Amino acid sequence: MNQRQRRTWLIRYLLEEHPDYQSNAAIPTIPRDENEQRLLLRTLLNVRPPTPISTRFLHIQDEYLQTELKHHTITDANAIPPMATADADESFDGTATGNTTNGIGTPANANTTANATGNKSHTTTLAVWQGDITTLRCDAIVNAANSGLTGCYAPNHRCIDNAIHSAAGVQLRLACAELMDRQRRPEPVGQAKITPAFNLPSQYVLHTVGPMIPSGNPTAEEQAQLADCYRACLRLAAANRLESIAFCCISTGEFRFPAELAARIAVRTVREFLHTGGNDTISPISIRKVIFDVFSDRDRQLYERILAE
Structure with missing residues (x-):
């Protein structure tokens, strides 16, 4: 055919x-x-x-x-130039090593150095990329999902949830439905799930539900919920020994979270997680690159400015 x-x-x-x-x-x-x-x-x-x-x-x-x-230009995560770095601590005392979720991933092989407290550390690069996240080749891309988690059902809707499911194929909706059947309740705000990426160039999709801000003025609790989204995705990526992760701008579209505040929360949460290891021993911090994927020139300039501060 x-x-x-x-x-x-x-x-x-x-x-x-x-x-x-x-x-x-x-x-x-x-x-x-x-x-x-x-x-x-x-x-x-x-x-x-x-x-x-x-x-x-x-x-x-x-x-x-x-x-x-094949008719699209595929961008490899390694080809995106870094804009900033963050030091990540990596426990190797045996409490975290080898713990993975769903058996996904393999240990990272990047160079590390041991510190006096029994931890290893490495440098993670932070980057901004303006483009279609469905054409990005990395270990995981993040999908801004809804609480049903099975994708957007509005025909040809321009949201990222629709774009990711359309490019991945029907297997992605089936995989998400299987997760939701086991969970037997809507996906809470601020958590994350992992699935294969199927026909996308990335390996996995991390699905997270961000807070919805009808007023456009998020409360302190809603700001904390957005931070939870980033933290949950990073924790899941680390648990699965993934090295590169690309975040979309969670909640800033139809969920109406203010773009600059969302960007500051995103960058701050990523830096804090990489520095502290998420304050848990779920797994070593394998993450070597975090990409903030943006759609507009304005958002690109916003992230570039925040990362340079």
């Missing part, structure tokens, strides 16, 4: 399983225009519930998404 054939096959499959089109007579005509086809396919993927799907569909979907990815 070529891309057009794959896209048409996927659209027809999703239409045929959709409850509104249970008879072939009701299935609408697939548009001939490629851009209209892409929009229709994304719409159908966005609204599809996390129900079982055929291995044939997954095979063709993966071929399609991987081929689409």
